[in-house]
Amino acid sequence: MHHHGHSHANDDEKHEHPVTSRKRMLWAVILTASFMLVEVIGGLVSGSLALLADAGHMLTDAAALLLAFYAMTLSAKPADSKRTFGYGRLQVLAAYTNGIFLILLTAWIVWESIQRFYQPNPIQSTTMLIVAVLGLLVNLVVFKILHSASDSNINVRSALLHVLGDLLGSVGAIIAALIIWQWGILWVDPLLSIFVSVLILRSAYHVIKDSSHILLEGKPQELDNQQIRHDLLQIEGVLDIHHMHLWSISEQEPLMTFHALIQEDFKGDDMIDVMLEVLRVKHGLIHATIQIERSNCVENTEAVACVDTAIK
Structure with a gap:
């Protein structure tokens, strides 16, 4: 679930x-x-x-x-x-x-x-x-x-x-x-x-x-998806980061979506705030869409809701 x-x-x-x-x-x-x-x-x-x-x-x-x-x-x-x-x-x-x-x-x-x-x-x-x-x-x-x-x-x-x-x-x-x-x-x-x-x-x-x-929805040149994933995995309570997508509307508007598998005893909203702060401070990402999961992601088995947060 x-x-x-x-x-x-x-x-x-x-x-x-x-x-x-x-x-x-x-x-x-x-x-x-x-x-x-x-x-x-x-x-x-x-x-x-x-x-x-x-x-x-x-x-x-x-x-x-x-x-x-x-x-x-x-x-x-x-x-x-x-x-x-x-x-x-x-x-x-x-x-x-x-x-x-x-x-x-x-x-x-x-x-x-x-x-x-x-x-x-x-x-x-x-x-x-x-x-x-x-x-x-x-x-x-x-x-x-x-x-x-x-x-x-x-x-x-x-x-x-x-x-x-x-x-x-x-x-x-x-x-x-x-x-x-x-x-x-x-x-x-x-x-x-x-x-x-x-x-x-x-x-x-x-x-x-x-x-x-x-x-062609290419990854912004200044962003390193492997480094972003590494930094997110350093957050306590984050077990896995997958289904990562990086693209941009224009050079000034990089966007990102990903799934985050977290431990059961961590609150989803709190984890989202921490991850967004890491993205903003370390990588300058001002818009990320994050899906929180507490078990391994299985595609196409059920409808899921996403978290959409824009950082000011």
Whole structure:
């Protein structure tokens, strides 16, 4: 026979993104979209593929940043009857989508660059240099705006990678403009475009890898399930920990469920409190669902109730 302790807390609380973070993202969208138009004009006037490629990249950047801003706004909404975990995973979906866009963009840049090797176009190096320098300044500002919020948010980090790709593109365009101005070597323009594309592709791979891991209910990278099990078994009265599952809604919301076999003379509710405290203090887990058992767990033999406790 199973005995189950119960303890409940409010599961509807969400980790909202600060309003300042959303404002920063909105400013990043406005700056990126505005300068994208400048680069399109500059690329057409100068004949530079590097500038046009960077303008195309900034177009996807503006879309990526807008998508990230929209996801940040929706993720702050509380859970409802249809989405009991809320909207936090929208940010992961946005990051994954941005990663796919990055790969498609780099494929286009590489293809255009190869064509330019065979059919080089005349380039106005002075116009190219001026626009590239302005682009570098704008990208540095946007990078600074987003960098402080990127460490713990895969959505912001994926948007930041777009901006980093733009920043590298601007540096490449400046170098290409100087070389063309000094020596007239036109093939350096598509060559640097390919180099920047490879760097962007590498970043896109990591964004897609990290977001896919979350979407596939993978274990949060920073958590060690064997160490968690070991720490729980050190609690007096805990005989076994099994059926452990670790996953996350977003990078900021790791979740865990497990069954705990305890000794008969220990109270279930007290044991739950102790286990939750260990999870919170030692591993930073703020939400765990625990099923208390007093005999070995036998699956599919009877309906059981679970304990759902969220730590503030």
